[in-house]
Amino acid sequence: MRIGPYAITNNLVVAPMAGVTDRPFRQLCKRLGAGYAVSEMVSSNPQLRGTEKSRRRTDHRGEVEPVAVQIAGADPRAMAEAARYNVERGAQIIDINMGCPAKKVCNVAAGSALLQNEPLVAAIVAAVVQAVDVPVTLKIRTGWDPRNRNAVRVARIAEEAGVRALAVHGRTRACAFTGPVEYETIRAVKAAVSIPVVANGDIRTPDEARRVLAHTGADAVMIGRAAQGRPWIFREIRHYLDHGTLLPPPTVAEARDVILAHLDDHYGFYGAAAGVRIARKHLGWYTQDLAGGDALRREINAADTTGAQLAAVRRFFEHLAALGERLDYRSANAAVVDARAAFGRHLAEAPQGGEALAA
Numbered sequence: 001m002r003i004g005p006y007a008i009t010n011n012l013v014v015a016p017m018a019g020v021t022d023r024p025f026r027q028l029c030k031r032l033g034a035g036y037a038v039s040e041m042v043s044s045n046p047q048l049r050g051t052e053k054s055r056r057r058t059d060h061r062g063e064v065e066p067v068a069v070q071i072a073g074a075d076p077r078a079m080a081e082a083a084r085y086n087v088e089r090g091a092q093i094i095d096i097n098m099g100c101p102a103k104k105v106c107n108v109a110a111g112s113a114l115l116q117n118e119p120l121v122a123a124i125v126a127a128v129v130q131a132v133d134v135p136v137t138l139k140i141r142t143g144w145d146p147r148n149r150n151a152v153r154v155a156r157i158a159e160e161a162g163v164r165a166l167a168v169h170g171r172t173r174a175c176a177f178t179g180p181v182e183y184e185t186i187r188a189v190k191a192a193v194s195i196p197v198v199a200n201g202d203i204r205t206p207d208e209a210r211r212v213l214a215h216t217g218a219d220a221v222m223i224g225r226a227a228q229g230r231p232w233i234f235r236e237i238r239h240y241l242d243h244g245t246l247l248p249p250p251t252v253a254e255a256r257d258v259i260l261a262h263l264d265d266h267y268g269f270y271g272a273a274a275g276v277r278i279a280r281k282h283l284g285w286y287t288q289d290l291a292g293g294d295a296l297r298r299e300i301n302a303a304d305t306t307g308a309q310l311a312a313v314r315r316f317f318e319h320l321a322a323l324g325e326r327l328d329y330r331s332a333n334a335a336v337v338d339a340r341a342a343f344g345r346h347l348a349e350a351p352q353g354g355e356a357l358a359a
Contacts, residue, residue, distance in 0.1 A: 001196050001219045003036075003093055003165045004135030006066040008220070010035035011213070011241075012234050013167070013198055015224030016070045016095070016139070022056065023063055024265040025282075028258070029227060030064045033234030036220075037068065038095050038139075044073030044082035056269070060090040070139070072097040072111060076123045080131035087132050096128055098154070099139040099169050112141045112173035115150060122157045129162040139167040139200075142185045145174035151185055152192045159193045166193065167222050170201035177225075187216040198222045206233075206240030213241075229285025232258070249327040256317035259286055263310060272306050279309060289329045292319050 001008045014021060014029045014037035026037040042057050049055075060067045069091035071082045083094045098121065100111030114121055129136045138158045143149035155166055168189050170181035181201035190197040199212050200222035209221050227233050232250055239247045250258070262282070267275035283300050287293035296316045303309045320327070 001035075001165075003066070003137060003196065006093065006135070008036045008066075010238055011220035012036075012209075012237055013220050013222040014038065014227065014234075015167075015200060015222045016040060016097070017224055017228075018100075019281075020228060022266075022269065023059060024262060024269050025231070027063060027265065028262050029231050029234055032231045032258070033236075033238045034223075036066070039067075039069045041070050041072045041097050041100065042082065042086060044071055044075065044078040046078070046081070046085075049085070058086060058089045059269075063090075066092040068093040068095055068137070070095040070097050071128075072100065074114060074120070074124075076120075076127035079124050080127040083128045083132045083136070087134055091134065093135050093137060094128060094132055095137045095139060095167075096125065096163075097139055099141050099167070112144070115141065115154060115173065116144050116148070118150065118153060118157060121154055122161060125158050125161040125163055135164040136162065137165040137167070138163045139169070141169050141171055141173050142182050143172045145172050148172070149182075149185060151189050155189045155193045155197075159195050163195065165196040165198065165219075167198040167200055169222075170199065183212060183216050186218060190217045190219075196220065200224065206237045206246060209237045210241060229282070229288055231262075249329065251326050252317055252320045252324070255286075255327055256314070259283075259313060260310065263306075263313070267306050276304060276306055276309055283309070283313065287316065290320065290327060291323060291330070292316060 012034050014034045016038040069086045073079045098114045142151040168186045186199045196219040198220045199216045199218035203221050204226040236247045284297050287296050299312045
């Protein structure tokens, strides 16, 4: 897959997730097999640029290229200025957010709320494309609600305006993250445009990634929540796509080393106080479904220094090493079975191609 002048090393993309895909996490996912990652959402509101959160989100020092930054807003001129601002700070690709279903984003007519207003979609996309000399991409949903699916029309608007790639989350804004994923709609979008299309939504296992790619014809898959606590999912999917076999879970020693390296980068990025606080959610995800994970989460939530947090993690992995060589996820086998069954249900329940094309 190519995005403008950039050849993406493989077809696995890290989804932009607010509060999750910061620079340390993006770097980690790239080291573990992701070919491309998009930053957390950056607001187009210039009054927010001086905040600590915004300064961190525009800090790309040492990041593996290409550096892709997602911007959000509802005003074409402000979005164009935000694109220029981020390019000046190192963005090599600008991604426009028209996929976020969060109320605080949609309430200001941004994110997936924009899908209700196709002329405004066209104005924003055109303004951003014309404002910068780097490739512009777009992330959308299938529409505003199940009665108003317009992903195909929006995709065509984007392509005509000069957007170089498109990511589609296979649900409407009203559906948020529940219900079946509309893989048929993603397939219809891919058939309607010539730019690369990335499929997103409930891709949690290597087998499901393969099935989604085959069914939709998409150029890549975008992984979000499934990578929380399991960033090695990217190498697992890559291996399965290349060889048709499943990798075993990481060894306890490797997982420990990955997590400790992530924490080191994380503390350096945020500083000690904020780093300890923000790391708690990552450590909660890392230890979910592992023996003793509940006790560790209670311990790390009480820890208020990097030293205490690191010591707790090391003790936890000493405990796991005594149980076996590799991570043993209590629900891993069930998750694979459930994912395969869910894929079949998605195809049976999702709207068919004709309906998607006519939306």
